[in-house]
Amino acid sequence: MTRGRVLVTGGAGYIGSHTCKALARAGIEPVVYDDLSNGHAEAVRWGPLIQGDVRDRDRLAGAMSSHAVSGVIHFAGLIEVGRSMHRPDLYWDHNVNGVAAVLSAMRSADVGRLIFSSTAAVYGTPAGLSALSETDVLNPINPYGDSKLAGEKMIAASCVAFGLEAVALRYFNASGADPEGELGEAHDPETHLIPLAIEAALTGSRPLTVFGQDFPTTDGSCVRDYIHVADLARAHVLALGLDTISRGFEAMNLGRGRGTSVLDVIEAVGRACGRPPAYAVGPRRAGDPPILVADPARAMKRLNWAPEFADFQAIVDTAVAWRRSRRFDASTPLPAAA
Numbered sequence: 001m002t003r004g005r006v007l008v009t010g011g012a013g014y015i016g017s018h019t020c021k022a023l024a025r026a027g028i029e030p031v032v033y034d035d036l037s038n039g040h041a042e043a044v045r046w047g048p049l050i051q052g053d054v055r056d057r058d059r060l061a062g063a064m065s066s067h068a069v070s071g072v073i074h075f076a077g078l079i080e081v082g083r084s085m086h087r088p089d090l091y092w093d094h095n096v097n098g099v100a101a102v103l104s105a106m107r108s109a110d111v112g113r114l115i116f117s118s119t120a121a122v123y124g125t126p127a128g129l130s131a132l133s134e135t136d137v138l139n140p141i142n143p144y145g146d147s148k149l150a151g152e153k154m155i156a157a158s159c160v161a162f163g164l165e166a167v168a169l170r171y172f173n174a175s176g177a178d179p180e181g182e183l184g185e186a187h188d189p190e191t192h193l194i195p196l197a198i199e200a201a202l203t204g205s206r207p208l209t210v211f212g213q214d215f216p217t218t219d220g221s222c223v224r225d226y227i228h229v230a231d232l233a234r235a236h237v238l239a240l241g242l243d244t245i246s247r248g249f250e251a252m253n254l255g256r257g258r259g260t261s262v263l264d265v266i267e268a269v270g271r272a273c274g275r276p277p278a279y280a281v282g283p284r285r286a287g288d289p290p291i292l293v294a295d296p297a298r299a300m301k302r303l304n305w306a307p308e309f310a311d312f313q314a315i316v317d318t319a320v321a322w323r324r325s326r327r328f329d330a331s332t333p334l335p336a337a338a
């Protein structure tokens with residue numbers, strides 16, 4: 001039995017596809033809207049796929065009306081901090097105009113609830129070393145974070161202006177793969193730490209570069225809060241079903257509340273793969289704050305949610321398992337001997 005339909009922009013991507021699986025499990029049909037520039041058609045399995053640009057307001061409104069969706073989860077957008085420093089124009093275009101088009105389409109198709117993919121990058125460089133809560137200062141230090149914060153502000157204003165209800169979920173570092181092995185992380189080109197470290201360990205093809213070891217952290221490398229993608233996915237389904245959204249708009253951090261350094265990641269990947277990835281220490285990547293760790297208390301309370309993957313090694317193990325049996329990816333397959 002289905003409990004309605006939801007439009008999922010970017011539903012063919014990494015977090016989007018895991019969320020579609022979680023929606024289907026909850027009896028909600030995901031209608032994926034994706035231009036497949038980064039997503040994979042093979043990852044769309046639980047509902048229809050509409051190919052379209054997220055800035056195309058009319059096509060979005062048509063998809064919302066023709067599938068009679070009751071809500072929208074908006075993932076589609078550009079996500080790389082490093083690239084955003086070199087192409088801020090693209091980030092403002094896709095991420096800000098994308099939100100504007102989604103909001104305008106929702107208004108004309110009379111769809112009242114939105115869950116928005118936001119990010120820890122909205123906080124910028126935290127002043128202290130303690131975990132970040134939603135009331136901390138929002139001061140992004142890269143165009144990716146700027147564009148996501150602009151999206152949040154546009155959404156919050158729309159909640160006041162035309163009665164929309166919305167939740168912005170601020171992800172820390174999405175990681176891992178579907179525990180059942182159906183989905184995983186496959187960007188092309190890949191820029192994320194965990195898949196690159198796995199690739200380096202399993203194929204030895206390209207040594208990993210650690211972006212800076214001169215940060216004010218215990219081992220000098222950047223510290224991030226890695227959260228399993230299936231835990232993120234579940235949080236979206238719960239946010240969609242919230243009875244009331246306080247003042248129409250709420251922002252919530254999604255993380256485990258624990259910091260893991262780049263060198264810790266390399267060690268965990270080495271354990272999961274049975275051999276360590278080769279790496280060299282390089283310069284810092286522009287736009288990277290030293291530490292980003294969530295205080296996820298608000299999401300835990302409001303969504304009655306807690307990460308099921310509390311242990312970092314278990315998260316990495318799911319990513320390695322998926323890479324070993326990879327179902328879809330544009331890049332080179334593993335050599336037979338690996």
Ligand code: UDP
Nearest residue numbers: 081191192193196209210211222262285288
């Ligand atoms: N990182 C790294 N080498 C890489 C890719 C990433 O040292 O090849 C570091 C990066 O500086 C950051 C962390 O790993 O501190 C996570 O980066 P990623 O790009 O995976 O996610 P982001 O935090 O940018 O969303």
